[in-house]
Amino acid sequence: MTNPRLKKGLVQVYTGDGKGKTSAAFGLALRAIGRGLKVYIIQFIKGGFDYGELYIVEKLPNLTLKAFGQGKFVTQIPPGEKDMKIAKEAFELAKKIVKSGKYDIVILDEINVAMSLRLVKTEEVINLIKEKPEHVELVLTGRYAPKEIIDISDLVTEMKEIKHPYKKNILARAGIDY
Amino acid sequence: MTNPRLKKGLVQVYTGDGKGKTSAAFGLALRAIGRGLKVYIIQFIKGGFDYGELYIVEKLPNLTLKAFGQGKFVTQIPPGEKDMKIAKEAFELAKKIVKSGKYDIVILDEINVAMSLRLVKTEEVINLIKEKPEHVELVLTGRYAPKEIIDISDLVTEMKEIKHPYKKNILARAGIDY
Numbered sequence: 165m166t167n168p169r170l171k172k173g174l175v176q177v178y179t180g181d182g183k184g185k186t187s188a189a190f191g192l193a194l195r196a197i198g199r200g201l202k203v204y205i206i207q208f209i210k211g212g213f214d215y216g217e218l219y220i221v222e223k224l225p226n227l228t229l230k231a232f233g234q235g236k237f238v239t240q241i242p243p244g245e246k247d248m249k250i251a252k253e254a255f256e257l258a259k260k261i262v263k264s265g266k267y268d269i270v271i272l273d274e275i276n277v278a279m280s281l282r283l284v285k286t287e288e289v290i291n292l293i294k295e296k297p298e299h300v301e302l303v304l305t306g307r308y309a310p311k312e313i314i315d316i317s318d319l320v321t322e323m324k325e326i327k328h329p330y331k332k333n334i335l336a337r338a339g340i341d342y
Numbered sequence: 343m344t345n346p347r348l349k350k351g352l353v354q355v356y357t358g359d360g361k362g363k364t365s366a367a368f369g370l371a372l373r374a375i376g377r378g379l380k381v382y383i384i385q386f387i388k389g390g391f392d393y394g395e396l397y398i399v400e401k402l403p404n405l406t407l408k409a410f411g412q413g414k415f416v417t418q419i420p421p422g423e424k425d426m427k428i429a430k431e432a433f434e435l436a437k438k439i440v441k442s443g444k445y446d447i448v449i450l451d452e453i454n455v456a457m458s459l460r461l462v463k464t465e466e467v468i469n470l471i472k473e474k475p476e477h478v479e480l481v482l483t484g485r486y487a488p489k490e491i492i493d494i495s496d497l498v499t500e501m502k503e504i505k506h507p508y509k510k511n512i513l514a515r516a517g518i519d520y
Binding site: 340 | 348349350352354355356358360361362363364365366367368369370372373374375376377378379393394395396397398399402446447479492495496497498499500501502503504505506507512515516517518520
């Protein structure tokens with residue numbers, strides 16, 4: 165049942181304004197660890213927020229998660245010094261983890277948003293994609309994936325919002341939205 | 343940290359031709375059980391196939407999964423007698439589980455496809471949505487969600503394929519695609 169290594173790792177992107185981008189990445193992680201693959205998730209921006217998945221992820225084998233951020237949304241462009249520093253740290257870790265080749269799947273959650281906020285330079289992500297070991301699958305999530313990233317990625321899915329209950333004044337709910 | 347019950351359960355739909363529908367539902371399940379919610383997943387059509395997530399799901403608390411199907415794709419419309427019988431059994435279980443109110447989230451994976459193949463009647467799903475206990479969140483996945491279902495659902499996301507590697511002759515890979 166185990167499949168210790170992928171022959172060829174691709175670059176996947178989940179973007180768009182709809183729900184399910186991070187969830188799809190976590191679902192993918194679940195499938196992968198079910199096969200004995202090793203997964204590393206680095207979350208940009210989300211650190212310090214209270215997400216339901218964090219309570220269960222730590223109990224799962226072969227899955228490591230590290231979240232970066234100050235527990236509040238980055239809204240300023242260019243962002244403040246502290247946010248820039250944290251994002252740099254997150255991206256340095258991403259490079260190290262990807263290039264180590266020790267993880268079959270590396271998920272960079274919300275990195276598309278980080279690029280759009282200029283917390284991470286798009287060229288640096290492009291370089292990482294070009295330099296990644298052949299067997300490593302790279303998964304990039306978040307709204308606003310830059311066109312240059314889409315162009316060099318293999319599998320791109322846009323989560324498109326068709327209908328959203330927030331428009332009916334329903335607030336975010338624990339266990340569902342966070 | 344635990345949130346024993348949702349105040350109001352919505353109806354979510356993940357549809358479209360892109361990747362990530364089932365994964366998004368599994369990611370949602372992961373988040374929910376992280377909060378102590380109870381999740382039941384019923385898979386239409388997929389039973390008998392070897393999916394990576396099955397190996398890990400059985401180890402997770404508060405998550406039950408039951409897959410129905412013959413381990414091969416249903417392509418005939420109307421489908422054969424055996425497939426109809428299995429789908430009926432799956433939908434009977436779905437009704438029972440939803441109406442029991444014992445599960446906070448019920449995921450009917452690939453039910454949209456089951457409706458499009460006429461394995462399950464759309465009116466019956468509409469009735470189930472109307473009759474579900476207030477606190478139960480219902481998640482319907484699969485391509486080809488019927489318009490009548492989208493109309494009465496609260497949160498609808500279309501996974502849109504922007505780019506797919508199968509078009510570059512890359513085959514499905516264990517741990518990623520199944």
